[in-house]
Amino acid sequence: MEENGISKAIISRLPRYYRYLGELKEEGVERISSKELSIRMHVTASQIRHDLNHFGGFGQQGYGYNVENLYREIAKILGLNRKHHLIIIGAGNLGQALANYGNFESKGFLVEGLFDQNTELKGTNKKGIPIYGMEELEPFIRKNRVDIAVLAIPKSAAVVVAKRLTECGVRAIWNFAHTDLDLPKDVVVENVHLSESLMQLSYRMKKR
């Protein structure tokens, strides 16, 4: 599987292909042409061929794509063929919403714990996921495998907590706090800045 030289734009479109292929699989569809897929996805068939040809040999002339194969290959490219162990910092509404989101688990993202500074929550659980106090963060990470830490806390706390996480070895952060994190180069940070998305919507409303 050749992945070098694949543009960021194509990679950013892969999860959407993955979603549509998952739906096709659920519907029992075994193969699909780029044309049929293009109608479903509202993109051109040539874009689909262009994107998927980068991964070589999935489509066959006159046959189309094998849904199951393509689904599995894209999963592999996205790293979904392995399990990821997550902890969520912040057990407020957002943290709980993320802990609750069963769809993550089906993709191999396992939430192992929630952490919160609210001492009343400590020792309780959210749908079976234990809630720990913030002072338990380092000991937990030392004892358990943590691949990804999710920051569902205000920006005032995020910078300090991100530092604590990386200092005890966490190398990937999914950041919902509305601030940029200045972390060592080997730490992968994916930001979800919700208010920026809302501003894009506002801009597009104005343009309409």
Added chain:
Amino acid sequence: MEENGISKAIISRLPRYYRYLGELKEEGVERISSKELSIRMHVTASQIRHDLNHFGGFGQQGYGYNVENLYREIAKILGLNRKHHLIIIGAGNLGQALANYGNFESKGFLVEGLFDQNTELKGTNKKGIPIYGMEELEPFIRKNRVDIAVLAIPKSAAVVVAKRLTECGVRAIWNFAHTDLDLPKDVVVENVHLSESLMQLSYRMKKR
């Protein structure tokens, strides 16, 4: 203010400029050079000049950018100089997290109501925001100004609810349901597909 011909890439960067300028304003900084701003934002000064020059005449040689002016101008471009009235469909953890997010209100996004099919929630409120039953959706929209509807419901319900919303005149949807909405062309939809963001993170972890 010339906005035509501004690339999508620049527009997508504007909320981040807006955030940094807001922080500078809070710190009492009145002006800043592209160089200083570039150090803060970890982008090149030439990118900053290139992006901001599209909006003409904000920077002055040897003076830099007037923080207050630039902040206000970007707000105008993003449509943040007017109020937006929001309703949130789904009063689960995610809906409540969004209703709770005070930062939206400070940017002129006012949450006027939550809607949920859970009859136990009907008539209650979340921090002063009333929760309505789903059958109250159409009457509410007829009586009140609703600029944006937020979908914080599972994908199984989202398609039907989006149709109901657009049929009674809502023209902008902020969609958290993990599905694409096929709506009339004059409806603006901004998707937040959280699991796709998590897959991007997973991909980048694998590449590291």
